[in-house]
Amino acid sequence: MDVARRSGCPINLSVEVFGDKWSLLILRDMIFGGKRHFREMLRSEEAISSNILADRLKMLVEQGMLTKADDPTHKQKAIYSLTEMSISLVPIMAHLGAWGSRWLPVSEELSIRAKLMEEGGPAMWEQFMSELRQEHLGQSPAAEYVGATPIRAKLQAAYEEVVRRKAGGSQAVDVDAAS
Amino acid sequence: MDVARRSGCPINLSVEVFGDKWSLLILRDMIFGGKRHFREMLRSEEAISSNILADRLKMLVEQGMLTKADDPTHKQKAIYSLTEMSISLVPIMAHLGAWGSRWLPVSEELSIRAKLMEEGGPAMWEQFMSELRQEHLGQSPAAEYVGATPIRAKLQAAYEEVVRRKAGGSQAVDVDAAS
């Protein structure tokens, strides 16, 4: 778990922090899925295994991308929080989602969030980052966004709408398992 | 070398294409360093080894990020070209460079390009992408950029300026080896 430092190039250093097959997906689930606990992250779309998840969380904490704290409501639960460092990854996530949607065989339900983030542009990303700062850093709500529908709720609603539509419009949908 | 497809999420699929420790650095060297040949890419800042480079180039070609062609001037040389798919990574590279420069211990000379790209914003990225389309896809020059200094030349000049200044202003600098 030592620091790599192959070179002082910003792209290389970024790759060394989250340039593996899992780190970015963990951050994605925290940012877009609102996940904060180990067990929640274990239920990722891509089925990460527990040893890898534990390892990556530890690494992300060491690198300042996350912080870890005890959950006051449950002695065994740990709460992971984003830091400003990982919150500022939101524009990159948005671009990555847009790029992937353009070039790769994405599924409709899993790319609807990316589509909305692309359409929303920097203004939407700023609101989202502001909300994440509230949730994870305990910042007080930014005046310009009070009363607005939270971005994650909008994205989630759009996702559920696609799932519902694809299922035929009338069937029940297990939102918890599918999100 | 089979396709992964852990899920249809655009971020996951993107990670599966270039989310390893080397692919993005190879693309960086092609985009910002103008490298087209195997031996040039071997001389990366981070010292990639030849088997890994060969493997990644093969994979990037398979995935449509690069094309490979014979060099008409040299029977043994292969020329690798960017595709629209990899050229459209430029904004992500710019964001990644800016993010890395903000949060990680970058060196001044290796982050000056990222700084300029950030300051230049989307307008500069568009010009750069247009120039890459000329170089790699054989597109004819876009009218709005004829006569303008090419972006890569600007970035390279800024890099050399920093190296020169750091060396003391009067010493000779091996531009080839350091770039």
Added chain:
DNA sequence: GCAACCGCTTGCAAAATGCAATTGGTTTGG
């Protein structure tokens, strides 16, 4: 003609990954 260069390939050791089972402890529901 010979040294330097061309894009790889090979052999092998080390490290990372992935799976399944398990740990010691906590909380929940009856």
Added chain:
DNA sequence: CCAAACCAATTGCATTTTGCAAGCGGTTGC
């Protein structure tokens, strides 16, 4: 009050990926 479910990991082990160093047959430039 007890058992079942849940908590964040950890362990052992097999498989895969990575990384280093050396070497390949061939081409090019001097």
